[in-house]
Amino acid sequence: MGGSRVIPTDVRIIAATNRDLAGAIASGTFRADLFYRLNVFPIRVPPLRNREEDIPMLVEYLVKRYAEKARKQISAIDKDTLKLCQSYPWPGNIRELQNIIERSVILCTGDTFWIDVEFSSALGRLAGRHTCNLTQSKENGMTNHVRPYEPLTSQNAAFPWSTLAIALVSATTLPIRADQARSTQGQSNTSTSKAGRTTQKTSLRWDVFLAPSIPAITSDLPPGEKQRPWPPISSTLISGERDAVLVDTPITVEQARALANWVVASGKNLTTIYASHGHGDHFFGTSTVLERFPNARFVARPEVIQIMRQQASPESLATFWNPRFPDQISSHLAIAEDLTGNVIDLEGHDLVSVPLGFTDTANTTCLHVPAIGLIVAGDAAYNGVHLHLSESPDQQKRQQWIAALDKMESLKPRAVIAGHKRVGNDDSPKILSETRRYIKAPLVRTLGSASASARSKTC
Ligand SMILES: [Zn+2]
Secondary structure, three states, X not given: OOOOOOOOOOOOOOOOOOOOHHHHHHOOOOOHHHHHHHOOOOOOOOOHHHOXXXXXXXXHHHHHHHHHHOOOOOOXXXXXXXXXXXXXXXXXXXXHHHHHHHHHHHHOOOOEEOOOHHHHHHHHHHHHHHHHHHHHXXXXXXXXXXXXXXOOOOOOOHHHHHHHHHHOOOXXXXXXXXOOOOOOOOOOOEEEOOOOOXXXXXXXXXXXXXXXXXXXXXXXXXXXXXXXXXXOEEEEEEEOOOEEEEEOOOOOHHHHHHHHHHHHHHOOEEEEEEOOOOOHHHOOOHHHHHHHOOOOEEEEOXXXXXXXXXXXXXXXXXXXXXXXXXXXXXXXXXOOEEOOOOEEEEOOEEEEEEEEEOOOOOOEEEEEEHHHOEEEEEEEEEEOOOOOOOOOOOHHHHHHHHHHHHHHHHOOOOEEEEEEEOOOOOOOOHHHHHHHHXXXXXXXXXXXHHHHHHHHHHO
C-alpha cells in the first residue's frame, strides 16, 4: 500500500457474513458492486444443529485449544457431555459452543472434560425442549443418533487432532512427519526401580519433525546469486505414554511455532528440551517452543552451553545469523541450563548424553536411547545433504569427527537421526558410514573450506 511499484500477488479472498446481504443491498447498507465482486462462489455453512456429526470433532478441537490456553492436561471427553452437545440446538452456533467449552475447560478438574453442572442442566433443559424438533426431523427422514465416542487417549482419536493442528500451520513450514517409531523393544519389560520395587516400564517411540529448507541471505556466493538454501533441520520427539523429550529446535520463530504445534498435536507432556550441540540453527527456536511448554526444562552439557553463548552473542547475531535470516530469529534466545548427571529420565528409561568432541563444530554430543536403539546425532552425522566442513578444515579435526562416528557405531544403533537430512530419507544407521565416506573423500580433503562450500553449490 502506498508504493509506486506494482507487486504481483496471487490471493484468494474468503469473506464471511451472517447477514442477509440481499436485504442489506436493498436497504442501501451494502454496496451492490462489492457484493457482485465477492459473490463468485458462495458457500452456505449450515447451522451447527444441522451438522451434529461435526460436533465431536469440534468439541475435541476446542477442548484441546482451551486446555492448552489454560495449561491443563485434558486427555478424554466425558461421553454424556458429548451426547448433550449433540442434542442441544446451539442457537448461537459455533461461537456459543466455543464459549461454553472455554468456560468448562477453566472449571474442569482432572483429565476428563465435562461440562459443568450449572451449564449442563441449562443445556439439558434446552435439549429437552428441542426433542420435538429432532423427532420432526426424524420423521422427515433424517437420522439423529448419538454415536458412542472413543476417548482422546485411544489411537483412533489421535487422527482428527493432529489433522486439525497441522492444518493451522502455515503452508511454508508444513511439518514433515518423516518417521514413525518402529522399535518395540523396551515394551512391557519390567525393571527394578531405585526404591527396590518392580515397576512396569512403558514403551518409547520417536518421531522426527523436519523444518524444510529455507533460503539464507548471504554475500558469500557466486556472482548473481544472493541466497543459499539452508538444509532442512530435524527435531526429534522421544515419547513415552505421557511425557516426551525434544532434541534440538530449528532457527526461525516460524519454524519453531510449527514445531511447537506439532508437539502439541502429539498430546504429550513435554518435560525436557535437549540441545545436542551449540550451533544456533539447532537451538534458536527453543524460546518459542518454551512459550507453549513453559514447564519444560532446557538442558545441555556445560561445554555445549559455552558454544551456545558464543552463537547467541550480539556479535555473532549481528555478523552471521541476523543478516542471513533477517527479522526471523527470536529476539529473546533461551540458553540451556546444565544437564547434571548426563542422563535424562523418560518414564523410567535413560536417555544418555554422549560427548563426541569435535565434529562439524566443537563440543558436540549425541543423545543415545538404549531401550529403542536410537541415536539422535545432531550435526555429528548428516543424511543426504552436504556436510558443514568450514569449521574443520584440518586433518586433526576431521580425525576427531571420524572418531565420533566410530563411537556412535560402537553403540550399535538401529536408527540414527541426523541434525540435517534430506526430506524423505530414512534414519538408517548407515548414515554414519556415509558421513565418514564424505569426510574422507579426496575431493573434500584437498579443498579448503571456501571451496568445500562452493562444491555444495555446484552439486
Ligand atoms: Zn547445523
